[in-house]
Amino acid sequence: MMVWLWILVGFILLGGLLYWLLVTTEGVFLGRRMVVWLYDITAHKYDNIKEFDDDAERFFVIRPLRHHLRRTPNPLILDVATGTGRVPHYLLDEADFHGRIVGLDPARKMLDRAVGKLHSYRGRVMLVQQTAVPLPFADATFDAVTCLESLEFFPSDKAALQEMVRVLKPGGMLFVTRRQGSDARLFLNRYRSQSVFENYLTQLGLTGVNSQPWQFDYDQVFGIKAEIGRQKAGS
Ligand SMILES: C[S@@+](CC[C@H](N)C(=O)[O-])C[C@H]1O[C@@H](n2cnc3c(N)ncnc32)[C@H](O)[C@@H]1O
Numbered sequence: 001m002m003v004w005l006w007i008l009v010g011f012i013l014l015g016g017l018l019y020w021l022l023v024t025t026e027g028v029f030l031g032r033r034m035v036v037w038l039y040d041i042t043a044h045k046y047d048n049i050k051e052f053d054d055d056a057e058r059f060f061v062i063r064p065l066r067h068h069l070r071r072t073p074n075p076l077i078l079d080v081a082t083g084t085g086r087v088p089h090y091l092l093d094e095a096d097f098h099g100r101i102v103g104l105d106p107a108r109k110m111l112d113r114a115v116g117k118l119h120s121y122r123g124r125v126m127l128v129q130q131t132a133v134p135l136p137f138a139d140a141t142f143d144a145v146t147c148l149e150s151l152e153f154f155p156s157d158k159a160a161l162q163e164m165v166r167v168l169k170p171g172g173m174l175f176v177t178r179r180q181g182s183d184a185r186l187f188l189n190r191y192r193s194q195s196v197f198e199n200y201l202t203q204l205g206l207t208g209v210n211s212q213p214w215q216f217d218y219d220q221v222f223g224i225k226a227e228i229g230r231q232k233a234g235s
Helices: 002-024 032-050 054-068 086-092 108-121 157-167 184-190 194-203 228-234
Strands: 076-080 100-105 125-129 142-147 168-179 206-213 218-225
Touching: 032 108, 054 086, 054 142, 054 168, 054 218, 076 086, 076 157, 086 100, 086 108, 100 108, 108 125, 142 157, 157 168, 157 194, 168 194, 194 206, 194 218
Parallel strands: 076 100, 076 142, 100 125, 142 168
Antiparallel strands: 168 218, 206 218
């Protein structure tokens, strides 16, 4: 009887460990390839799981981006970990938006979904299969860089943020998310408090860094890359 009890406890513990490794933290403690593979095999149901609300996406994602870009006639934007093309889709759907956007993601099947959604915007969107580090772009290329709901799944969020700031033009906006809420601390040493996260962005040369509550699991975090003169003065 005792033996069966121990076997049962063992199965429960193993199940809990697998759930934490594969579902809660989406493979991040098993390496980059595991994360990408998990996104590849679940890409077909990603949009159904997320249930994006058009009005909420326009208000909370597109509006702050467009507000920053209001004086840039044809902006060039980079969306890191674009997934199924959430940011490109809602941005290019705006009738009076005349810019271009590059969506980058290592998961082929996620990008295939993005291609399906974005085919009518050909010429204004480019999709690149690639991880966030290193970014295959020259310094100071983009007017804005976005990265939504993804940083906690990267091998190094710090290295990725450094790359994003590098490819951002001075005066350009970084718009990323920080994992928070009840599951955030299950990411153990990968969890970043608001102050730690904001301080890191400031150290990278961003000004006006600020966080806004967004979803149950995420805050939005914004910052502007300092202009050249201020970077030199600060360095
Ligand atoms: C939760 S999804 C977010 C997708 C999209 N940003 C959105 O908000 O719908 C996380 C994305 O991160 C991508 N990803 C995972 N590891 C990555 C890495 N090392 N570099 C860049 N993207 C990565 C995955 O393929 C997946 O598409």
